[in-house]
Amino acid sequence: MELLKTLPLAESGPGLQCLNGVRVLDFTTSVAGPYGTLLLADLGAEVIKVEKRKGGDDARSWGPPFLDGESLWFLSMNRNKQSMTLDLAHPDARHLVQELVRVADVVVLNSTQRIQTKLGLDYATLKQINDKLIHVSVTGFGLSGTRADLPCYDLIAEGYSGVMDLTGEADGPPQKVGTPAADLLAGQDIAMATMAALIERNKTGAGKQIDVSMVATMSRFMAPRIVPYLGSQEAPHRSGGTDSVIAIYQVFGTSDDPITLGLGNDAIWQRFWTAVGNPEYAKRVGFETNAQRRVERATIVKDIATLLRTQSRSHWLALFEQHRIPAGPINSIDQLVGDALLLESGLFFSTLGEKGLVPQVGLGVRFDGNSSVLRSAPPALGQHTERILKETLSMSSTSIAQLAQTAII
Structure with a gap:
């Protein structure tokens, strides 16, 4: 806690406004999807995080370490978002989802095609409700193909991509990258592809289906190793901290x-x-x-x-x-976190959350010299459910109370 108190305290403000006016429905959990929507939120999008009624985002339980009972992994991925809870398996929840989709620009999911279809969240269904919708999926292997239904985590994607085979000492075992690289790179692909689709929609008025595969993303990350192999058949090998091309x-x-x-x-x-x-x-x-x-x-x-x-x-x-x-x-x-220049740049900071100080890592990208992104701290589970239903869907307090009573929210 003492270290946390040494971080610069950032005040909530307008943040960056590049994506102001873009509304994102975020049905994702864990790291890849939430990181993608974090980037969109940092750039100014309104992100409504739809979570399970019990437990919420899986990452909320990832720990220790915890801070004031909250997972620090979760806190690293979810600032600038509103949280609402919704039982997607409840038959009456589908109407609420459809109403939210009508007023959304983007939907992001990390479920397979089979699960999306079961819940009525697949592109074909949602496109009928909002034909301008940008529908983004992030899965391990993509929405189609023989592996489409297989579960996947960062570790599995790193193994598939070849990065683990090339990481570590020459005489040692394969090693995972020290941060969830496949998750974070896939999250960047979510944000990049979403913004590209938004630009195209401004020209055509049409929505788009985006399919992000963690294995494909991580394999693309290996392009500087793959292309030389394909062109020379000279296979790279683990070499510790050395590089096989630069002497x-x-x-x-x-x-x-x-x-x-x-x-x-x-x-x-x-x-x-x-x-x-x-x-x-x-x-x-x-x-x-x-x-x-x-x-x-x-x-x-x-x-x-x-x-x-x-x-x-x-x-x-x-x-x-x-x-x-x-x-x-x-x-x-x-x-790293004690680096004076990085601290001075505002990359590491704290913000005041519901239960106290929360550490954060900023965007690190400057727009006209500005990299201040903080609009709100990571939300408590369901913190904004009532507000979203009132302000976004214009629901009455009575209707909201009935939803709570029937355990839909």
């Missing part, structure tokens, strides 16, 4: 903490050796091009490793910054 692109030890170093072109190669006081090394025969340096990689890496162990991380990073050589620390999470 010198890896982790090196120093006299204290390790650093990353990327000598990605001939000019940087020359600058590096000038910076460390040995410009003649860069001119050695057989070291002139990256292709040649790849052949001599073992020798070069050994020489650089010996050199860098003579001084501290801070010494080398200061020198490399002066000479514009790509290098950096290997931050732990506590070091």
Whole structure:
């Protein structure tokens, strides 16, 4: 809690307004869908998060760690949203969903085609209600094909895509990326595709069905590995922190903490050796091009490793910054969130939620110099149900009370 109190406290405000006027119905749970709608919300869209009456979004139970009884995973994905609860399996809930769809621009789901059809949330059904609707699905394998009905999590998508096979030390086992990469990349695809469809709709007036597959997204992420293999049949292999294409692109030890170093072109190669006081090394025969340096990689890496162990991380990073050589620390999470420049940029902040301070990570993208996105803290389960029904659907208090009494909301 003490660390949380050190974060800059952000006040709720108008935030970014790029998507102001766009209404999104978010039926998703966990990470991929909620991250996609978080991006839309941060850009100004109104996001109505439709959750299960009991338990809500699955991520609400993911922990520990919890903060004031709330999952910190959930809190990381759901600011700037309104939460309403609805029992989608209740026969009388379908009318409410249809009324919400009539006044929505976008619907986002993370259920398979079979489940969507069962609940009346499939594109064919909702298009009849609102032909301008942008209908977005995110699933493990897409809405069609022999795997369409299979469940999928980030781990499974990372395994399918080949990223795990290429992550880790050469003599070690495959490793998952240290953040839910497939989920987050699929979430970015949700936001990107939705915005593209909104632009097209402005021209044509027509809605669109969008089908995001986590496995396809993560496989596209592997394009810099896949295309060279397809063109050369030279299969890449796990190599730890090194790169199979750029000769010198890896982790090196120093006299204290390790650093990353990327000598990605001939000019940087020359600058590096000038910076460390040995410009003649860069001119050695057989070291002139990256292709040649790849052949001599073992020798070069050994020489650089010996050199860098003579001084501290801070010494080398200061020198490399002066000479514009790509290098950096290997931050732990506590070091990352303590980075003065990132804190100054507003990337890490806290906001006041229903139960107290809530930590947040901002959008990190600036619009005319502005990256302030906070309009509201992550919502409590069902916090806005009554308000949405009153203000969005113009329902009376009596009707809302009846819905609560019959356990629809």
